[in-house]
Amino acid sequence: MSIGFIGAGNLARAIVLGMLEKKVVAKEDIACVSGSGATASQLSNETGIAVSHSRLELVAQADTLVLAFKPQHLDTVTPEEGDAAKGSLVISVLAGRTLDSLRAAFPSARNVVRVMPNTPSRIGKGVSAYCFQSEPTDADRSLLESLLGALGERYEVQESQMHIVTAVSGCGPAVFFQFIDFIAQAAEKRGLDHALATRLAIGTGIGSLELMKQSGQLPSELVDEVVSPNGVTHALLTQLADDEWANILDTGIEAAVRRSIELSQPS
Ligand SMILES: NC(=O)c1ccc[n+]([C@@H]2O[C@H](COP(=O)([O-])OP(=O)(O)OC[C@H]3O[C@@H](n4cnc5c(N)ncnc54)[C@H](OP(=O)(O)O)[C@@H]3O)[C@@H](O)[C@H]2O)c1
Structure with a gap:
């Protein structure tokens, strides 16, 4: 088995490091290629995986291809490269690129799978959702699950659910980081120093x-454990409810879903 990465940036690095750490595949069986070659050399120096001379060489040699460049780079895949992937499994982490557009670039791949990972994958705590274009063989499903398992949790979804998945788990880390930052800002505004x-x-x-x-408890149960009637947390949550923060998050998710749909339309 050999895995070729087209694109060797943040996400490719997270997947390669995760796979090597969990011994899903040996470094001798992985190769990569990048645009300028800079990130491919960096990843090779860090992990010992090979660097291919060209995309075509990589595609021709790999049994499994991981597309980890930017979504717009899919349009630069040449018909020759597409044909060279004959019989390969093509795994894409490209945001917004549909199974149909992946299949159009790699018409004779043995199967195509679309994955939406997220940034906590960098530390093995990611959440990924995936969908295959056609029913996979047991070997392909197990390969994909081991690869994504190296990044954290993984869930199979319908392609039609990918926009919602993108909004929730793809964009989600930014919502949590922003939320923490807002809480810190509110504390600072009221007199705590920035670091504390x-x-x-x-x-x-x-x-x-x-x-x-x-604990395995539901989020709503844990909220109840913190709140006492007419207490301090009650005051905080009542104010947030009055400010309709559930609605604010809901309309934010809606905007993300809309944008994800827009980005997946052919330009
Ligand atoms: N980061 C995330 O959390 C996240 C989450 C979900 C999905 N994704 C998806 O993951 C993909 C990669 O994201 P990233 O954060 O890893 O990006 P990144 O760090 O910017 O890496 C992009 C990689 O693409 C390479 N590249 C540029 N032009 C290329 C070309 N023409 N042919 C082949 N490779 C080329 C770059 O190579 P050089 O720099 O060496 O030129 C670099 O290795 C994106 O499609 C994104 O939608 C990322």
Whole structure:
């Protein structure tokens, strides 16, 4: 088995490091190529994987291809490269690029799969959703699951659900980071110094999410455990409800879904 990465940036690095750490595949069986060659050399120096001389060479040699360049680079795949992927499994992490557009670029691939990962994949705590174009063989499903398992949790979805997945788990890390930053800003505004405000907000975020994970309790149950009638948390949550923060998040997710749909339309 050999895996070729087209694109060797942040996401390719996360996948390669995860796969090597979990021993899903040996470094001798992985190669990469990038645009300028700079990131491919960096990734090769860091991990010991090979660098191919060209995209065509990589595509011709790999049994499994991982498309990890920017979504617009899919349009630069030549018919020759597309044909060279005959019989290969093509895995794409390109935001917004549909299974049909992937299939058009790689018409004779044995199967095509679209994945939406997220940035916590860098530390093996990601959430990825995926959909195959056609029913995969057991071997292909197991290969994909091991590859994504190296990044964290993975869930199979329908392609029609990918826009919602993008809004929730693809964009989600930014929502959580922004949320923590807003809490820190509010604390700073009221007199805590910046470093302490930030540490309190980050520590509370990490501790709360870890508690949610380890306890297995529902988020709503954990809210109830913190709130006492007419207490301080009650005052905070009542004000947020009056400000319709659930609605604010809902319309934010709606905007992300809309934008994801727009970006997936042919230009
Ligand atoms: N980062 C995330 O959390 C995340 C989440 C979901 C989906 N994604 C998807 O993952 C993909 C990669 O994102 P990233 O954050 O890893 O980007 P990145 O760090 O900017 O890496 C992009 C890579 O593409 C290479 N490249 C540029 N032009 C190329 C070409 N013509 N042919 C082949 N390779 C080329 C670059 O090479 P050089 O720089 O060496 O020229 C670089 O290795 C994107 O499509 C994105 O939609 C990312």
